[in-house]
Amino acid sequence: MTFAQILGHERQKEVLRRALKQDRLAHAYLFSGPEGVGKRLMALALARAVFCLEGTGCGSCVACRKVDHMNHPDLHLVEPDGASIKIDQVRHLQKDLSLRPSEAKRKVCVIDEIDKIGIAAGNALLKTLEEPSGEALFILLTPRPEAVLQTIRSRCQPLAFARLARELMFETLKRQLELDETKAHILTALSDGSFKKALGRDRELFLEKRIELLKSLTALSPRSIIPLFDFAETLSGKESDRATQQEILEIFQAFYRDLLLFRHGRSEEELINIDLMEKIRRVAGRESIPSLLTKIEALENARRQIARNANSQLVMETLLLRLAS
Numbered sequence: 001m002t003f004a005q006i007l008g009h010e011r012q013k014e015v016l017r018r019a020l021k022q023d024r025l026a027h028a029y030l031f032s033g034p035e036g037v038g039k040r041l042m043a044l045a046l047a048r049a050v051f052c053l054e055g056t057g058c059g060s061c062v063a064c065r066k067v068d069h070m071n072h073p074d075l076h077l078v079e080p081d082g083a084s085i086k087i088d089q090v091r092h093l094q095k096d097l098s099l100r101p102s103e104a105k106r107k108v109c110v111i112d113e114i115d116k117i118g119i120a121a122g123n124a125l126l127k128t129l130e131e132p133s134g135e136a137l138f139i140l141l142t143p144r145p146e147a148v149l150q151t152i153r154s155r156c157q158p159l160a161f162a163r164l165a166r167e168l169m170f171e172t173l174k175r176q177l178e179l180d181e182t183k184a185h186i187l188t189a190l191s192d193g194s195f196k197k198a199l200g201r202d203r204e205l206f207l208e209k210r211i212e213l214l215k216s217l218t219a220l221s222p223r224s225i226i227p228l229f230d231f232a233e234t235l236s237g238k239e240s241d242r243a244t245q246q247e248i249l250e251i252f253q254a255f256y257r258d259l260l261l262f263r264h265g266r267s268e269e270e271l272i273n274i275d276l277m278e279k280i281r282r283v284a285g286r287e288s289i290p291s292l293l294t295k296i297e298a299l300e301n302a303r304r305q306i307a308r309n310a311n312s313q314l315v316m317e318t319l320l321l322r323l324a325s
């Protein structure tokens with residue numbers, strides 16, 4: 001992956017290209033921005049440009065190919081081990097960094113989800129960031145820069161990545177996935193500027209499964225509690241992890257947002273679920289604007305509770321009771 005092959009983020013590419021050219025790369029970068037917008041791809045493109053035998057990130061020399069296959073001996077990638085980055089991982093990294101680079105002039109160390117480093121491991125890493133052993137380049141990645149330890153943040157040059165522009169995503173999804181306009185529109189809107197979401201397992205959830213989910217949701221009635229509790233159980237069941245639950249709630253929220261926009265007489269292009277217009281018309285007919293606002297608020301609330309690790313079955317039951325009323 002070269003800089004040119006990464007979609008969007010032109011300003012960020014320019015910053016890095018210029019620093020490379022002038023040989024003024026920072027010792028450590030903090031790439032922040034929503035998940036799936038290409039931070040890791042950009043870090044790897046930078047590693048490639050640093051290691052490249054042609055000095056360009058050509059893509060065809062031995063060094064470039066090793067980066068692409070993730071087997072360059074001077075490239076170190078650290079990711080959370082389970083819920084956090086552990087102190088053992090930092091010690092292991094420090095040991096690697098104490099050795100001289102074996103093929104390149106310097107080592108490159110990419111640490112993903114740096115916000116998930118604990119205090120002890122963070123302090124250990126800080127030592128390495130403060131006293132660079134050898135010429136290592138650190139690229140730290142995070143979707144939540146405000147959650148990164150301040151001591152670590154202050155050692156890094158920040159580079160923020162924005163969500164990808166809708167137009168760019170829409171055109172790319174249409175071309176890459178050979179989707180029709182309707183599906184590309186829905187996937188673009190629901191994946192919210194994140195290619196990782198649009199191209200990953202969420203694609204099926206956002207396109208096909210969404211229709212089933214909304215069908216079950218809109219069939220619920222406060223008078224028949226059993227189907228409602230069954231649906232809550234399905235949504236919070238074993239196969240559905242917290243990330244999936246959040247995405248299902250996003251789908252519900254997008255639907256209620258559509259209903260609200262429809263009630264306000266906005267045009268179809270502003271809606272997300274444009275393949276479900278008949279359902280939107282029907283359900284919007286039995287809701288009022290205040291009732292829709294209350295339901296959207298209930299959804300917000302449910303998302304916050306799921307994020308806080310509340311009992312998901314209970315959260316879903318309470319939510320569905322509100323949505324069905």
Ligand SMILES: [Zn+2]
Nearest residue numbers: 052058061064
């Ligand atoms: Zn190369």
